[in-house]
Amino acid sequence: MNYQAPLRDMRFVLHELFDVTGHCQQLDVELDRDTLDGILEEAARFTGGVIAPLNRNSDEQGCQLLGDAVTTPDGFRQAYQQYVDNGWASMTGPLAFGGQGLPQMASACFHEMLMSASLAFRIYSGLTESAVLAVHRHGSAALKEAYLNKMVSGEWTGTMCLTEPQAGTDLALLRTRAQPEADGSYRISGNKIFISGGEQDLTENIIHLVLARLPDAPPGVKGISLFLVPKILPEGQRNTLSCGALEHKMGIKGTSTCVMNFDDARGWLVGEANQGLACMFTMMNDARFQVGLQGLGIAEAAFQGGLAYARERLQSRSLTGAVVPEQAADPIIVHPDVRRMLLTQKALVEGCRMFATYTARQLDLEQAGGNDHPAAKRRAALLIPIVKAFFTDVGQEVASLGVQLYGGHGYIREWGMEQLMRDSRITQLYEGTNGIQALDLIRRKLLGDGGAELNALIDEFTEIVEAARGQTALHEMADTISQRLAEWRALGRSVIDACQRDPQEIGAVSVDFLAYSAYVLLGGFWLQAALRAQQALGQGSAEAAFYQAKLHTADFYWRRLLPRASAHRDAVIGGANCLMALPASDFSF
Known part of the structure; x- marks a missing residue:
């Protein structure tokens, strides 16, 4: 399956909606429009x-464990070397350690491209970038000096x-021990499981x-510390750690997912003792944003595959008569239900791309500004669980629609769509399941x-609604988004009240409240996109077809996808009792 990066849409989001060059100037990063393009x-x-040409074979061949290698x-090795040699690995790395210091807002599109081309390939470098963040922020000067340059470059x-x-989400059950040396x-x-890239030949x-836990650590998550444990020690010999097995997975088979055994392996403390979870969360917040981009990347690839197939596949005649009478049948893109699936893919993918860029801006301001941008830190914290959970749900939905668009061929491996669906499934699980994100x-x-x-975010989107009301063609959509924003504010208040009365409500409402929030947010982004498209058309843009497509997709979103929010709102209001009233013993078969 071919992949072509959606450059025009990326430029629309970066330049026309969010002014990435102005953002870079704010961060004192020299990056003009021509350079970024x-x-x-x-x-x-x-x-x-x-x-992209490696993706199919990586799924067929997978990784192999021979001995401990x-x-x-x-x-993969040759492509990774090219990735490093061309400087892609160092894009977001800190300048002091050989990185290019590019903001997330500028690099997120490239990372999305990687994930569309081959999620299995991208995972190796994605985790490295998160590890760099943790060492850079929490590591000692000696650790930074010894490790960061080669991690930033991608050499390591x-x-x-x-x-x-025994310890997945519940890290309080963690048993790995750390014994201090003189x-x-x-x-x-x-022993650790599910370790992506734990061993590889790249x-x-x-x-x-x-x-791990120190000998005198308090119980629970307050007794966890973080350690840097290299495969090859500074002296040059191999550390006493190994890959005990490779997991047999339904997807991302080109990524080595390892059982790792640490046998008195030598390591060094990162950050303060018993503060490992706080240090790790530096990695995890970045990683959760990247996993959200994984969902978006998979969705884009599935949309491209579905669209190409719908334009080529001849089946039946249009309901209004032959569209291409000289052929035996019409291409399936003429059929309303195929249009529904394609527009659902397009609206979700392009909406999530806007959402991702907006979130990347908050992450940049938080990471660059420290205490100077507390508002960005709060906004990023609010958005990250939505990005991780909703984008990965979208990835699975859009991949499933891709299979559906191909019909029986979508279920066959050679067409590539079923691989996207299998690869995307893990994104809803790792870096904290989507239910954990909702909690x-x-x-x-x-x-x-x-x-x-939440109310500050709603206020911001209310300003977009008011601006859109200046365009007559957008009045109806703006009114609908305005009503949803008011409903979201009221729903937030009712959720807080319910959860304060009964802690069970926290788990009962969380998934549906997150989904409701995501659909309303996408409505706001689509209104913003429609406003920009109207302005461009009013200025006589030479790309009228592009902007008309934006308006049509925005119209589809608020008429056909935004109503999903109502079902999630009704589920939230349904409360916890209908979930918890049935005794566990009565779940019989």
């Missing part, structure tokens, strides 16, 4: 010409080692960030500040 064009050539699929990769067989290092012993060294949204964000940041 040049980067995106090169990125499109690299992802479409080098990475893992080989990646054919072509990084992992996150959290999960153990020289200031530690000996790490324990790089000579792998830097594992491992959660985080309610417990830490909504209840944490009594809805203050």
Whole structure:
């Protein structure tokens, strides 16, 4: 399946909606429009010409474990070396350690391209970028000096080692131990599972960030520390750690997902003792945003495949008569139900791309500004669980629609659509399942500040509604979004009240409240896009077809997809009792 980066839509979002060059100036980053567009064009050539052709075989071949060595699929090593040599690995790395210091808002489109081209390939470098963040923010000067330059360049990769067989989401159950040594290092012993890139043949060294307990650690999550444990020690010898097995997975088979054994492996403390979870969350917030982009990337690839097939596949005649009478049948894109599926894909993908760029801006301001941008920190915290959960749900839905568009051929491996559906499924699970994201949204964000940041976000989108009302053609859509924003504010208040009365409500309403929030937010972004399109058409743009397509897609979104929010609102109001009243013993078969 071919992949072409959606450059025109990316430029629309970056330049016309969110002024990425102005954003870079605010961050004191020298990146003008022409330079960024040049980067995106090169990125499109690299992802479409080098990475995408590897995706099919990576699924067929997978990774292999021989002894304690893992080989990646054919072509991965060469492509990764090109990725490093061309400077793609260092895009977001800190300048002080050889990185280019590009903001997330500028790099997110490239990362989306990678995930569309081959999610399995991207996972190796994505985790490294998150590990760089954690070491850069929490590591000692000595650790930074020893490891960051080669991690930033991509010469070395990084992992996150959290999960153990008995401790998935509940890290309080973690058993891996860390024994202090006289020289200031530690000996790490324990077993970790589901470690992406835990062993591979792409790089000579792998830097594992491992959660473990010190001997005198308090129980629970307050007793977890973070350690840097390299595969190859500074002295040059191999550390006492190994890949015990590769997981047999339904997707992302080109990524080595490892069972990792640490047998008195030598490591060094990152951050303060017993503060490992706080340090790891530096990685996890970035990783959750990246996983959201994984959902978006998969969705874009599925949309492209479905659209190409719908234009070529001849089946039946249009309900209004032959559209292409010289052929035996019409292309299926003429059929209303096929249009419904394609427009659903298009509206969700392009809406999520706007949402992702907006969130990336908040992350940039938070990371660059420190305490100077507390509002960005609050906004990013509110949005990250929505991005991670909703985008990955979208990835699965859009991939499923891709299979449906192909009909029986979509179920066959050679067409590539079923691989996208299998690959996307993991995104709803790792870096915290989507149910965990929803709990985080309610417990830490909504209840944490009594809805203050949610209301600030609603206020911001209310300003977009008022601006859109200046366009007569957008009155109806603007009124609908305005009503939804008011409904969202009221629903937030009622959720807070219900959760304060009964803690069970937190879990009962969380998933539906997150989905409701996402659909309303996408409505706001689509209104903003429609406003920009109307303005461009009013100015006589030479790209009238592009902007008309934006208006048509916005119209489809608020008429056919935004109504989904009503079902989620009704479910929220349904409350916890209907979930918890049935005794566990009565779940019989």
